[in-house]
Amino acid sequence: MLEFILERGNYWAIIGLMMIGLYTLFAATNLIKRLVGLSIFQTSIILFYISLSRIDGGTAPILYGKDAKSHGGGHGEEAAASHAADATHAAPDAAQNAVDAAHGAASHGMEHVYSNPLPHVLMLTAIVVGVATLAVGLAIVVRIREAYGTIESDEIREMDLDVALAEYAEDHPGEANPA
Template identity: 85%
Template sequence: MVEFILERGNYWAIIGLMMIGLYTLFSSTNLIKRLVGLSVFQTSIILFYISLSRIDGGTAPILFGADAKGHGGDHAEDVAAAAAHGADAAHGVAADAGHGVADTAHGAASHGLEHIYSNPLPHVLMLTAIVVGVATLAVGLAIVVRIREAYGTIESDEIREMDLEVALAEYAHDHPGEADPA
């Protein structure tokens, strides 16, 4: 049991980061702290996907050695298929690590490849997620700046109180002589 936990230390670290990000997101009233919590949570998701796509003994999907000899561009489909098979084998988190490598090696051998290649698709997708996350964080910070200019604070509970006071004042102005709706 201890060996099972220690072998998956990166997943435990990812779960810890997730929980820290979620706690910060939900517990803080400061809008910038909420954005930081959201960013930490997003980073943990990206790390999770990168950890899942790792293949023991896998290398970048660039043909070298015996795999590169005598093969042109048409062999790229074989490399992609072997890498995808290797990624599928690596996703068996509950499976024994030795079996994942054997399945990956079998996938490479069945496509006539000497080396084990990693699938680059998860890494490319996470790179895209990083770019989108940075852009979203920038927009969020720009919105926080505008909120600060409009309200004079970035504390969500203070902003909510100000909005409630304005709404009650408008209601009292529009409906003179009526009882307070609150």
């Protein structure tokens, strides 16, 4: 039971953070505070993805040691040049070797354990897109401030309602107020 809780404690903590962000988003009337709540929500989802990608005993997904050298990855230029030279001498042979190497890697794996790089890539771009959307949201908030003189959503709603009622009274003279 304790082990079960320890294995999932991270997820629960992240869900707690997510809910605090969601609460700020719902309860705050100030639009900038709402956007901050939205970014807390977004950051906790990123935390969730990254904790799913972690592997016990793993390391950052940057090849090092034998993994980088033996496959000609480490220092690009010389390795690539020697590969190219091999290929021109005996092209079919080299291609066969590459296929063999690929099979070998798939069967006995790498020297070190690396954490899963795919969620890292997706979340990296999500962070940058997140700041771009935050900027658009803030720009809209600035325009709302210039148009209404306030950034509290309940005040904006009241002003909109007043305008709508005034327009209705103008279009239908003599009728009772719908509100």
